[in-house]
Structures are given as C-alpha cells and as structure tokens.
Amino acid sequence: MIKTEKLCYSYEQDTPFERRALYDVDLEIRDGSITALIGHTGSGKSTLIQHFNGLLKPTSGKIIIDGDDITAPNADLKRIRRKVGLVFQYPEHQLFEETVYRDIAFGPKNMGLNKDEIDERVRKSAYLTGLDEKYLERSPFDLSGGQKRRAAIAGTLAMDPKVLILDEPTAGLDPKGGKDILSLIERLHTENKDMIIIFVSHSMEDVARIADRVVVMNEGRVETEGTTAQIFSNPNRLRGIGLDVPQVTLLADKLRSAGIGLPDDIYTVESAAREIAVRLGGDTHA
Amino acid sequence: MLKDITIGKYVPARSPLHRLDPLVKIIFTAFYIAALFIINKPLPYAVFTAYTLIIMLISGIPVKMILKGARPMLWIFIFTAVFNVFMTTGETLWAFDIFSLSIKITREGVISGAVLTVRLFYLVIGTSLLTLTTSPLDLTDGIEKLLSPLQKIKVPSHEIAMMMTIAIRFIPTLSEETDKIMKAQTARGADFETGNIIRRAKAMLPLLVPLFISAFRRADDLAVAMESRCYSSGGKRTKMKECRFTSFDLRAVIIFAAATAALMTTQYML
Numbered sequence: 001m002i003k004t005e006k007l008c009y010s011y012e013q014d015t016p017f018e019r020r021a022l023y024d025v026d027l028e029i030r031d032g033s034i035t036a037l038i039g040h041t042g043s044g045k046s047t048l049i050q051h052f053n054g055l056l057k058p059t060s061g062k063i064i065i066d067g068d069d070i071t072a073p074n075a076d077l078k079r080i081r082r083k084v085g086l087v088f089q090y091p092e093h094q095l096f097e098e099t100v101y102r103d104i105a106f107g108p109k110n111m112g113l114n115k116d117e118i119d120e121r122v123r124k125s126a127y128l129t130g131l132d133e134k135y136l137e138r139s140p141f142d143l144s145g146g147q148k149r150r151a152a153i154a155g156t157l158a159m160d161p162k163v164l165i166l167d168e169p170t171a172g173l174d175p176k177g178g179k180d181i182l183s184l185i186e187r188l189h190t191e192n193k194d195m196i197i198i199f200v201s202h203s204m205e206d207v208a209r210i211a212d213r214v215v216v217m218n219e220g221r222v223e224t225e226g227t228t229a230q231i232f233s234n235p236n237r238l239r240g241i242g243l244d245v246p247q248v249t250l251l252a253d254k255l256r257s258a259g260i261g262l263p264d265d266i267y268t269v270e271s272a273a274r275e276i277a278v279r280l281g282g283d284t285h286a
Numbered sequence: 287m288l289k290d291i292t293i294g295k296y297v298p299a300r301s302p303l304h305r306l307d308p309l310v311k312i313i314f315t316a317f318y319i320a321a322l323f324i325i326n327k328p329l330p331y332a333v334f335t336a337y338t339l340i341i342m343l344i345s346g347i348p349v350k351m352i353l354k355g356a357r358p359m360l361w362i363f364i365f366t367a368v369f370n371v372f373m374t375t376g377e378t379l380w381a382f383d384i385f386s387l388s389i390k391i392t393r394e395g396v397i398s399g400a401v402l403t404v405r406l407f408y409l410v411i412g413t414s415l416l417t418l419t420t421s422p423l424d425l426t427d428g429i430e431k432l433l434s435p436l437q438k439i440k441v442p443s444h445e446i447a448m449m450m451t452i453a454i455r456f457i458p459t460l461s462e463e464t465d466k467i468m469k470a471q472t473a474r475g476a477d478f479e480t481g482n483i484i485r486r487a488k489a490m491l492p493l494l495v496p497l498f499i500s501a502f503r504r505a506d507d508l509a510v511a512m513e514s515r516c517y518s519s520g521g522k523r524t525k526m527k528e529c530r531f532t533s534f535d536l537r538a539v540i541i542f543a544a545a546t547a548a549l550m551t552t553q554y555m556l
C-alpha cells in the first residue's frame with residue numbers, strides 16, 4: 001500500500017524561482033488496484049509520482065510504502081526503486097544501449113542479478129510487452145515509436161517491481177499503439193493481482209477502460225478521489241477544473257434524457273453498446 | 287543536482303543593473319576584471335571589495351544566490367590556494383617534513399595564494415552578476431554590437447551572435463533534459479554518484495547517449511523551423527526591442543568612470 005501524509009513539494013526551494021507544485025496531498029492507494037491520476041496540465045501529477053520512488057524528496061510530509069517511511073533519512077532508496085518501477089513520459093527517449101536486449105537488461109544488471117536471471121527477466125518482460133524476440137538483438141533506435149515505448153516499459157518491468165507507475169503511457173502513440181499499451185497494463189494486472197498500477201492520463205476513455213480508482217488533481221491538490229464510477233458520475237465538477245467525462249457517458253446521458261432507460265454507469269463504448277443492444281432486444285455480444 | 291549552477295542564469299528584476307544597456311554592462315564587466323588584475327595593494331582591494339558589495343546590493347538579486355553561483359568553483363579556489371601556498375619560493379614561515387619530502391610554506395606563497403583566490407572569487411562574482419542581470423537575448427545583442435566594428439574586416443558578428451543566442455537558449459532546455467534522463471535512469475537503478483572515476487565515467491553513458499540524441503534532434507528541428515521561415519545569414523535585420531544608449535546609461539558611465547579613477551588613485555598615488 002502507498003500512503004502519503006500531508007505531502008508538500010516546491011521546486012527550486014529558497015531561490016527566486018521557487019514554485020509550489022504540491023499542497024498537502026493525502027492519498028491511500030491499495031494493493032491490487034489500477035489507479036488513474038488525472039488533472040489538467042501542470043496540476044502536479046508528474047511531480048507526485050516522482051515522490052513514490054524517492055526521486056523527489058518532499059519539502060514536508062511523509063510517504064509510506066508497505067509500512068516503510070521512504071522519506072526517512074536512512075531510507076534505502078535503491079531498494080525502494082526496485083520495488084517501485086517508474087516509467088517516465090516518452091520513456092523511449094531514455095534508451096541508450098546497442099541492443100534492445102541490453103537496454104532491457106540495464107535495470108536487472110544494476111540490481112546485481114546474475115546472467116541467467118537477467119536473461120530470464122529480459123525475455124519475460126519482452127514477452128509481456130509483446131515485443132517479438134527477433135527485436136531483442138536490434139538497435140533500439142531502429143524500432144518504431146510504439147516498439148520503442150514497449151522496449152522502454154520492458155526495461156522497467158524487468159526489475160520486477162511491485163508497484164508500476166506510468167506517466168502518460170499512451171501519449172504520442174497511434175490509436176492501436178495506445179490500445180496495446182492499455183491491454184498490456186490490464187494483462188499485468190490479471191497476472192499479478194497484488195501489483196499496484198498507477199498511470200497518468202489525459203484520456204478519459206483510457207481511464208474508463210482500465211482504471212478501477214481515479215485520483216483527480218487540481219493545482220497541486222487532490223481535488224477528489226474515488227472509484228471510476230464515482231468520479232465520472234459528476235461531470236460538472238470535472239468540467240470545472242478543465243477535465244471531462246468520456247464522450248460515451250455524455251451520449252448515454254442524452255439517450256437517458258430522451259427516455260431510453262440506460263443505467264447511469266456507462267463509461268466505455270463496450271458497455272454502452274451492450275446496454276443499447278439489450279434495449280434493442282438484439283445480440284448482447286456487440 | 288544541476289540546479290545550483292547560476293552562471294548563465296538570468297533573474298528578472300527591477301534594478302539599475304537590469305536597466306543598463308547590455309553593451310555598457312559588458313564593457314563595465316571587462317573594466318571590472320581588468321581592474322581586478324591591476325590592483326595589488328591592500329587599500330585598493332578594500333575599495334574594490336566595497337564596490338563589489340555596492341554592486342551586489344543594488345543588483346536586485348539575493349546576495350545568497352550570487353554567492354551560491356561561486357560554490358561550484360570552490361574546489362578550484364581551494365586548489366589554487368593550496369598550490370600557491372606550497373609552490374612559491376621566498377621567505378620561509380614554516381618548514382616540515384612529510385615522507386622525506388621537505389615542505390616549506392613561504393610568506394610569498396601565502397600572500398599569492400590569498401590574492402589569487404580572492405581574484406578568482408571576484409571574477410566569478412562579477413561575471414555572474416552580468417549574466418544574472420542581463421537576459422540572454424540582451425546579452426547577445428550587446429555582444430553583437432561589441433563585435434559590429436569587426437564586420438569591416440569580415441568577422442561575421444551577426445552569425446556569431448546568432449550562434450551564441452541559440453547556444454544560450456538551449457542551456458536551460460538541455461539541463462532540464464539532463465535532469466529528466468538522469469531521473470529516468472536512476473529509476474532503473476543507475477548510480478551517478480558513487481564509485482571511482484572510471485566507474486563514474488562509465489555510469490555517464492546512459493545519460494550522455496540519450497542527451498546527445500535529443501540535442502541533435504532539437505538542432506535538426508530548429509534548423510527546419512528556421513529554414514521554413516526563410517532564415518538566411520546575409521539578410522539585414524531590424525530588432526523588435528532596440529537597446530538605446532539613454533541618459534541613464536550616460537550617468538552610469540560617469541559614475542563608473544569616477545569610481546574607476548578613485549580606485550586607480552588608491553593603487554598608484556597613495
């Protein structure tokens with residue numbers, strides 16, 4: 001479990017450039033959840049997630065992961081970073097090795113694993129991310145954008161983290177590439193029920209599709225938090241802070257006010273199609 | 287990590303120093319440095335220190351921040367001081383033996399060590415004050431003007447200024463990028479801070495490769511953007527914000543000249 005208590009952070013503290021990015025963030029993220037972090041640009045999402053593996057030190061407040069206070073002065077940051085894998089936005093920009101294989105192996109190697117263990121992990125995470133074995137011996141710079149992204153995510157998965165955090169994992173990919181990344185996250189979740197997955201996203205559709213909990217950030221504070229259904233049941237509140245609900249939810253709202261009796265928790269195209277098909281008395285496998 | 291470097295960083299504020307014409311400021315800085323290397327007696331040093339303090343106080347920039355800019359140079363200061371103290375011959379103050387090496391500390395050594403360290407320190411302070419109070423754009427403007435007489439002998443002053451503008455423009459971008467990549471690799475267990483020199487140099491590879499790739503990508507993007515707006519080097523350009531020599535600058539020049547004359551008097555006449 002990840003818990004933050006009154007977490008505050010300022011960039012460039014004690015300089016004229018000081019900028020507060022987080023105010024009193026109190027959060028609890030339970031094991032086995034897929035949590036989406038949403039909020040307008042500059043609301044502090046990236047700043048917040050960099051605290052979870054000790055890359056940023058809070059100006060004040062605490063972060064407790066599985067009972068360990070990672071903000072304590074004697075915290076073992078290396079261990080924390082093994083446990084909490086962080087995939088940055090555009091992670092393909094950090095690829096550097098000669099081959100994809102060696103790039104994925106970078107993390108496990110830094111952990112001091114032996115050759116066989118490294119090999120096993122590289123192949124397993126390449127498989128998980130859907131990266132074909134034939135790419136492993138290629139240069140990462142010869143891959144397509146989507147493949148590079150997978151290779152970079154595989155690099156973090158190879159460290160076998162218990163918590164996986166992804167900052168806008170689908171940004172800049174084509175629709176298919178984006179969907180593949182989302183299915184990858186879902187697959188990781190089904191394969192490892194205890195894993196905490198946190199992802200930042202600007203796409204309400206993506207959030208509706210895979211998240212079970214949503215944290216809404218606004219101007220460095222947690223605006224609200226709850227299950228996906230709870231969050232999307234209040235479109236006006238989200239609009240007030242520059243966000244929205246999925247398009248299909250709006251459509252369902254319109255249909256409902258036109259007299260079609262749909263349930264009010266429709267957030268994905270699939271569930272909408274299913275419900276509408278039922279109303280039309282047709283095939284439910286839409 | 288990289289945040290402590292203030293050289294090359296501009297802090298916007300309202301101060302007489304910010305208002306000064308950049309060309310004038312560059313020339314003042316040159317005189318400041320020249321004076322620093324001319325003076326060699328206690329009294330002029332005292333006067334010079336007073337001047338520096340006054341400039342720091344009217345710069346509108348927190349003194350703590352100006353001093354922080356000198357911190358990365360600390361090792362150079364220490365090295366210079368130690369080197370001078372031990373390596374200068376002269377009147378012996380103190381002699382001792384370590385591992386059959388006889389070491390002598392001389393009066394001249396102590397003095398020249400102290401003087402050089404003080405000079406280096408003021409050098410850093412003076413130049414950081416220039417960049418802290420002048421926006422990069424104004425700075426290159428000033429340099430372009432400074433170099434423009436050389437255009438007669440075919441020195442491409444505009445191109446030099448353009449190159450500098452671009453280079454300066456990209457310092458914050460690249461340092462941000464460095465910070466980002468460093469964090470990303472740290473998240474994968476990279477260690478940039480411990481180990482001997484060879485280990486550390488090797489550890490830089492995961493940082494340098496992506497950094498260079500991104501720098502080249504940015505350079506390429508910029509070239510395309512400039513070309514698509516028909517940039518060519520020969521053209522005659524006007525400026526959006528023209529820096530003019532004002533009566534304020536004139537007053538500053540007079541005060542500066544008077545102060546310099548006073549300093550030189552303490553050096554040569556007293």
Ligand SMILES: Nc1ncnc2c1ncn2[C@@H]1O[C@H](COP(=O)(O)OP(=O)(O)OP(=O)(O)O)[C@@H](O)[C@H]1O
Pocket residue numbers: 011012019020021039040041042043044045046047048
């Ligand atoms: N390295 C930095 N130095 C100074 N200020 C920063 C830095 N990184 C972010 N900030 C500031 O902190 C605030 C929060 O930024 P953050 O990157 O966490 O936002 P975000 O929610 O991730 O936004 P986006 O959706 O655009 O990625 C912003 O106001 C930003 O300007």
Ligand SMILES: [Mg+2]
Pocket residue numbers: 045046047089167
């Ligand atoms: Mg962000």
